Amino acid sequence: MDSDIGGAVQNGSVASGTFEQDAAALTQTANRLLSIIRARQQVSPIPRTLITRWESVEDEAIRTSIRERKVRGRDQVQLLFFHADRLATNAAQFRDPQKLIESITQLCFACFYVARSRTYATPEVRRAALELSDKCSAGIRVPRFVRVELRASLEKTKADLADWLRFLGPGFDAVKIEGILKEAKTMGTRKDLFVLPDLPPLEATESAAELLAAAASEQQEQADRLSLRIAYDRSDSEVRIRSVELFGIRGAPGSLKIPFLLKKEPVSSLIFGENGTGKSTIVDAIEFALQGRIGRSTLYDSPLSPALRSFSRDSDNWSLVELSDGTKVRREVVTNAGGTTAAEPLTVRPGFRLAPITIQRSDLLRFLDTGALSRGTILLDYFPASSETLAIRPDEAAHRLEATLTELRIKRTAYAERLALLLGVSPADVESREGFSKSIKEKVYKEQTPYSFQQNRGWEAMDPELARTIRNLSQVHSDMRSIKKQLVAKDNLLNPALHRDQVDLVKVALKGVADEVTHAFRAICREHSVERIDILFGRSGPLSLDIRVGLSDGRSCFPQQIFSEAYRDLLALLFFTSVAKKAAEHGQVRVLILDDVLQSVDASVRQDFVNHLLSNFQDWQLIFTVHDRLWMERLRSLFSAHGHRFVEHQIRSWDAAEGPILQQPGVDVLSKDLMFMLDHGEPEGIVGRAGPLLEHLCKELCARFSLMVPYKRDGRHMLADLWSATQSSLCDTRLEAELRNLAADRALRNLAAHADPKVLELSMNEARHFGRAVLDLYTAIRCPDCRRWVNEGKECGSDRCISNIKR
Structure with missing residues (x-):
């Protein structure tokens, strides 16, 4: 029968008919165990009054009554036999393997108490009960005092066949009972008996991402029922x-x-x-x-971070x-x-306690690269459990320890090499703590004890550099030992029990973040088949952060499975900005710093993200x-x-010596070089700066007014092409005077565009005229106060601001 059971489940798949085979095997085994229990009842029947009293009582209540000795003497033994009988019967009826182990456990205790009794049974019956209790106890959990007493008693006595007949009746001996019990224990510990038959594996039916979809709605409902149990100070919200x-x-x-x-x-x-x-x-x-x-x-x-x-x-x-x-x-x-x-x-200040005010590239990388099980720790410096303090991520202490250990390792290597040279040994001999102690004992103390060496003024007589090196390396070894002990215990920093209050706050505070991220992502990535993005905190683990992507065809997946790096960057940006917005709803200052986080993001995506940010973070x-x-x-x-x-x-x-040197206020980066050359430069320098600026202006005007430019296969348009489209299309606008002024300098435009050597023959007046004409056009199409170009809409209110070029 064991071979049939062992072949029931292979490689996680279930063969056809295995379920029924296993169920039949379990029923047969339970019935064989039941035959032992009922054989005992034939010799000493359970009183009907006891059966009537306990037959409707739950199993746990029976266990409690026995454990707390609410039933004493002969009735306790009979109750144990009764409970063992019921558990074996239930194992067969409900096909529950665990009931087999529980039945054997109760049978073990019943026999143990029979063997202990001096008035309840004869010596022969006690011997047989003692052996049966010992056979039941093998391979199951029973109290230590039971095992000790069984061992001690068995060394003094041994039951024979006559003893078994007096205890269980004819047809039972030790070998047969041992076989039945072994079979029942094997069946009772099976974990694979009830894998459903003839069904595909879990991966083919419901993926982990799909299961998270249902969990997301549950978390949303939970957040709807709860509210933040802490009132944050909102006094700084408008700062x-x-x-x-x-x-x-x-x-x-x-x-x-x-x-x-x-x-x-x-x-x-x-x-x-x-x-x-x-x-x-x-x-x-x-x-x-x-x-x-x-x-x-x-x-x-830290040596691993900027000072x-x-x-x-x-x-x-x-x-x-x-x-x-x-x-x-x-x-x-x-x-x-x-x-x-x-x-x-x-x-x-209260307004800066709820969330970090800066988003850096490292935050995006940590969000994308950290596993889901510990990703939630990035939120533990948001929404502190105390309104009076700033929350700090639990891994901060671990990072500090690791950084300190790195610095100590550098010092250990340097001091070990220095000491090895002074003592005439190998650096490897003193780099370890044990080797260092051995070398000092052999090379410094020699035949003396540390105490006698000190008493004999050995340290004072020693070369100061050697003494200093020994002291420094000894201190490094001591510090490293202490740090390593703390690092061993660092996992406790992530113990969910330590952060339960804050985890509950974050769960409630994240309410609505998934909706906002989904709306923004779909608005930015219209071509993507994303229907829904769910964000679940503390689902797959106490400090986990899971992200599930629902597609328009009803399927679910994780971001790494479907998104490119650019879209994953976008998802991280949307997440952090949405959480910052939630913090502002509870009193956080509406200030957000993005420290060069967009440079590595795809150009089209980052532009759409900024549009989203400026539309939704207007205040x-x-x-x-x-x-x-x-x-x-x-x-x-x-x-x-x-x-x-x-x-x-x-x-x-x-x-x-000075650090960052700022450009002076009011200096326009696009025109500053030309303005400088007009005041201090030579003709070739003026034309050299004016030409590129004129080309840039023409590109801006052609793009903003959708002007027709001659087609170029490589897309590289010359200044002549751009100027022709600009001048012919905008000559009837408010730019007429500036364009006409530049049109008169055709020769200079060509020289500037092609860096012709003839530029060296220009007079200062000609060069300055051309340079000032370019600056005039620049001034006419861009406000010096708000930096808006023409055709950008709303004016800033300045007299010099021109939002359009109509007459």
């Missing part, structure tokens, strides 16, 4: 940033102040600077002042943010008692940092098209 000032922070060794004001009112900002010029330094200074952290972390002095202090300034490092309510928030960099870098003060103060000039120009146009007020800051360069 905006007026300016940031920093000194000695990161890449700014000197003083730097950035205003975010337009007509004395705080507005959004575009900060342009090439890579390495200090854009992130400005962002970090804002985050440090307002939230006391850098990149969502308080790990300020908070400027390397050019060891003291007096601070950041200050002026807010629209007239207050100023100043935070300093200090060294605490433990010798590590810290922030002071530690308090955070927010948005701060973008950008390192690409073309993208900067595109952002400027998008902000202007949405009527979103902003100021620009251009970082011209970075200096080791």
Whole structure:
């Protein structure tokens, strides 16, 4: 029979008819076990009064009565036999293998108490009961005192066939009983008896993504029934940033102040600077002042992350943010008692406690690359469980330990090499803690004990460099041992029980985020077959964050299965901005900084994302940092098209002594080189700057007014093609005078377009006339205040702003 059962399930699939075969085998085994129990009843029947009393009582109630000794003496033994009988009967009737083990357990206890009795049974019956209890106990869980007593008693006695006949009656012996019990235990521990037959595997019917679809609706219903059990302070909700000032922070060794004001009112900002010029330094200074952290972390002095202090300034490092309510928030960099870098003060304004104010590229990568089971930890610095503090991710402490251990390993290698040279041994001999101790004992203490070596002034007589190296390496070994112990226990930091309150808050706070992400994704990616995006927190694990994508054909999948990298980036951006919006509903300041997060995103996707952001975050103060000039120009146009007020800051360069060097206010990047050459340059320099600017202006006008340009197979249009379309199409507009002025300089346009050597023969007057004519056209089609180009719609209110070129 065992071979039949063993072949029932193979490789996770079920053969036809296996279910019925297993069920029949289980029934047969239960009946054979029942024959042992009922054989005992034939010798000593269970009283009818006991059966009547307990037959309608639940199994758990019977177990409790026996465990708490509510039934004593002979009745307790009879109740155990009665319960064993009922459990075996149920195993056969309901095809439940677990009931077999429970029945054997109760039979074991019944026989054990019979063997213990001095008045209930004869010595021969007690011997047989003792052996049966021992055979029942093998392979099942029984209390230790039962096993100890059984072992001790069996060493003193052994039952013979006559004893079995007195206990169970004719037809039973030890060998037969042992076979029945072994068969019942094997069947009772089977986990694969009831796999449904003749059905396809789970993967072919319902995928994990499809199962999450039902779970998403359940989570939504749960969120509808709950509300945030904490009242966050909303007093700062209307605050905006007026300016940031920093000194000695990161890449700014000197003083730097950035205003975010337009007509004395705080507005959004575009900060342009090439890579390495200090854009992130400005962002970090804002985050440090307002939230006391850098990149969502308080790990300020790790060798694996940017230093908070400027390397050019060891003291007096601070950041200050002026807010629209007239207050100023100043935070300093200090060294605490433990010798590590810290922030002071530690308090955070109410409006900046609910969520990070900065989104960086690393946040997107963490969101996309972290497994679903631990992805939810990225939300544990949102919505703190206490309204008085700022939430910190639990993995922050682990990162700090790992960074410290990395630094210690570097020190260990350096000190070990230095000590090896001084002692004349191999670095490998002192790099480990055990090798270090052995080398010191052999090479330094020699025949002395550590105590006698010290008493004999051995340390004082030693070469100072050797003594210092030994002390340093000893300290490193000690610190590494301590850190490693903490790292072993770091998993407890992610213990869900420690974060239960905050997890519940996040679940409620995420209500509606999936709807917003879905709506935005479908609006941006119209060609995609996405019907629904569900976001589930704490579903597949206590700290999990699962994302399920529902397609228009009814199928479900995960983002990695269907989205390109660009769309996954977009999904991460939509998620973080939607959660930030939810935080603002509960009192978070409506300020969001996007630190160069869009540069690696597909061009069409990032443009649509910015349109979404400007449409749905109209009353927010948005701060973008950008390192690409073309993208900067595109952002400027998008902000202007949405009527979103902003100021620009251009970082011209970075200096080791001064840090980021800003472009002077009012300087237009597109025209500044030409203006400089008009004042200080030679004719060839003026024409060399005027030509590219004129070509750029013609491209803008052709694109904005859909002008007809001669077809080019490679798409590269010459200035002559662009100028011809511009001049002929717009000559009857308000630009007539500027275009006519440039039309007179045809020869100069050709020289500028082709860098002809004849440009060296130009007079200063000719060059300046051409340069000023280009600047006049530029001024006529772009407002110097709001930076809007013509044909962009709403004017800014300035007398110089021209939203169209009609007469």
